[in-house]
Amino acid sequence: xxxxxxxxxxxxxxxxxxxxxxxxxxxxxxxxxxxxxxxxxxxxxxxxxxxxxxxxxxxxxxxxxxxxxxxxxxxxxxxxxxxxxxxxxxxxxxxxxxxxxxxxxxxxxxxxxxxxxxxxxxxxxxxxxxxxxxxxxxxxxxxx
Numbered sequence: 001x002x003x004x005x006x007x008x009x010x011x012x013x014x015x016x017x018x019x020x021x022x023x024x025x026x027x028x029x030x031x032x033x034x035x036x037x038x039x040x041x042x043x044x045x046x047x048x049x050x051x052x053x054x055x056x057x058x059x060x061x062x063x064x065x066x067x068x069x070x071x072x073x074x075x076x077x078x079x080x081x082x083x084x085x086x087x088x089x090x091x092x093x094x095x096x097x098x099x100x101x102x103x104x105x106x107x108x109x110x111x112x113x114x115x116x117x118x119x120x121x122x123x124x125x126x127x128x129x130x131x132x133x134x135x136x137x138x139x140x141x142x143x144x
Contacts, residue, residue, distance in 0.1 A: 093127035101128035
């Protein structure tokens with residue numbers, strides 16, 4: 001029955017969505033409370049990595065981690081034997097750090113010409129590399 005209830009809830013939202021699009025809506029900006037409620041009820045990933053950047057003035061990593069821990073408590077009430085792995089890792093950089101890495105072919109050429117360390121410093125993607133390293137380590141730990 002829970003799936004039927006969720007299906008009805010989705011169907012009830014369709015007329016509102018259609019009206020918003022008809023009125024010219026182009027962006028979807030959910031309210032924080034709606035996101036929080038949905039995450040608490042429905043987030044079921046067994047492993048999660050949240051990256052927090054040292055110099056990110058708009059970071060919400062701690063809030064997201066707390067929300068996902070609540071989701072874990074809800075799930076454990078239903079299925080106490082299920083294990084969750086939620087990791088919060090702080091890395092150097094700011095909000096845009098993952099976007100700063102140059103395309104791989106340019107980075108490779110620059111590293112061939114300048115050396116890896118110098119290229120990373122001059123092209124400002126050393127912190128983006130740290131992000132990649134953190135992700136790779138997390139994936140390897142999970143043997144994915």
